Amino acid sequence: MPELAQRVRGFGTTIFTVINELARDYNAINLGQGAPNYDAPAELVATMTQAAQAGKYNQYAPSQGVPQLREALASHLHRFYGIEVDLNGGLVVTCGASAGIFASIFGSIDPGDEVILLEPFFDIYLPIITTAGGIPRFVPLEPPNWTLNAERLREAFNEKTRAIIVNSPNNPTGRVFTHEELMLIAELCIEHDVICISDEAYDHLVFEGHQHIPMATLPNMWERTLTVGTAAKTFSVTGWKIGWVFGDPHLMTGAWRAHQISSFAIHHPAQFGVAHGLQLDDRYFTELISFYDQKRQRLTRGLDAIGMPYFMPEGAFYVMADFSRFHVGNSEAFAKYLIQEVGVATIPPTSFYSEAHQDVARQYVRFAFCKTDEVLDAAVERLQKLRPLE
Ligand SMILES: Cc1ncc(COP(=O)(O)O)c(C=O)c1O
Structure with missing residues (x-):
């Protein structure tokens, strides 16, 4: 049998697939992957469906994205952040934020360039960097409050550093970096x-x-920042995979060229649905925060009742909880135990770390709270089976 390419041999199966399969096998309540178990707003789905039925949007979309989405995104970014996007080369619609990250790294990194990653990091960053020939430099955030150590960050920068990847609001910690940190x-x-x-x-x-x-709004950062975004979390449309990258057109050229040789163009009708979402009035976005705040409170109240300490998320929809009172194993062992013995699936953050720093989060697991209240309550009820170590 022919061999796989060397560059992918070490990748393995992502933790999300591993946990989803195990959760299915054991009929566990899945608070693992960050995908809502409720539907997207009906008006977005209707807009996408109308576009699909219009008879003219089922062929390739323009490679940079449909003008309706590009314009909606530009005005959305202006409304919320005062950002002025150049529609002429400053924005490209990608297959989710994932492909936006891929395009940004591939368009910016040469072999031998160093790229700084703050740990824990969204798991795809690292294999994309190494595939591009980049050399990762890791700076772990410090638990329990996931703070950025200024000295360690400063030490990671040198003459070979080409890029840093920043993710705030952060998956998996729930940190939102302060103005000072940014x-x-x-x-x-x-x-x-x-x-x-x-x-x-x-x-x-x-x-x-x-x-x-937004990093791009800080003084003198516009010309050196590629911002990656997605409709997935804001509109509960993780299945649509509509994301984007924007920035100064000069920097965007790299991301744009990488996009052209990977997906080239993105799902055509779904772009209309997202364009509609981005134009919803401010109320949608404030209600979204209350909706998730209520879920955040619901899950953390449950963790309080069990006596499992956690970092109260400042953003995103994940809670990193410290299980060391209940289990002596590492996060992978505990996640497995939780699925098999308790019936709740979580994500062990090991794959969000370099090998050298996996111990930093060995006593944490990540709970996703983008789930209906019934599911959150049922998970908490099962977690009550946990008993503190003697
Ligand atoms: C930090 C972060 N970046 C990117 C993505 C991927 O987004 P998309 O589904 O739009 O590719 C995710 C998904 O969970 C994420 O958490």
């Missing part, structure tokens, strides 16, 4: 002439007391 990253990027790839997939999921500040 300014530190920005200052280092400017000092070392580094590109910032800013994954802002959860930009609308930020809870009271915290604020999402």
Whole structure:
């Protein structure tokens, strides 16, 4: 049998697939993957369906995205963040944020370039960097509050650093970086002439007391930031895989060329549905926060009752909980135990770490709370079976 290419041999199966399969086998309640178990707003689905039935949107979409979506996104970014996107080369619609990240890395990194990753990181960053020939440099956030250590970050920058990937609001920790933390990253990027790839997939999921500040809006960061976004989480349409990258047209050229040779064009009718969503009035976006805040409170109240400590999420829809009172194993062992013995699926954050730093999160698992209240309550009820270690 012919061999697989060397570059993919080490990739393995993603933790999401592994956990989903195990959850299915054991009939566990799945608080693993960050996909809602409720439907998208009906008007988005109707808009997509009308586009599919219109008889003219079932062939290739324009490679940069349909003008309706590009214009809706530009005005959305202006409405919420005061960002001015150049529709002429400054924005490309991608197959989810995932392909946006792929295009941004492939378009920006040369073999031998160093790329700084803050740990824990969304798992796809690392294999994309290494496939592009980049060399990762890891800076772990520090539990239990997942703070950024300024000294360690400063030490990671050097003359070989080409890019840093920042993800705030953060998956899996729930951190939303403060203005001060973002300014530190920005200052280092400017000092070392580094590109910032800013994954802002959860930009609308930020809870009271915290604020999402797009990296591209900080002084002198526009020309060195590629911002990646997605409709997946804001509109509960993870199945549509509609994302984007925007930035200064010069920097965007790389992402754009990488997009052309990978997907080239994205699902045509779904782009109309997302264009509709981005134009919804402010109420949709404030209600979205209350909706998720209520779920955040519901799950964390359950964890309080069980006595499992956690970091209260500032954004996104995940809770990192410390299970060390209940289990002596590492996060993978505990996640397996939870599925098999308790009937609840979570994500062990091991695959969000470099090998050298896996111990940082060995006593944590990630719960996703983008689930109906019944599912959250049923999971909490099962978790009550857990008993503290003697
Ligand atoms: C931080 C982060 N970036 C990117 C993605 C991928 O987004 P998409 O489904 O739009 O590809 C996710 C999905 O969970 C994510 O959590």
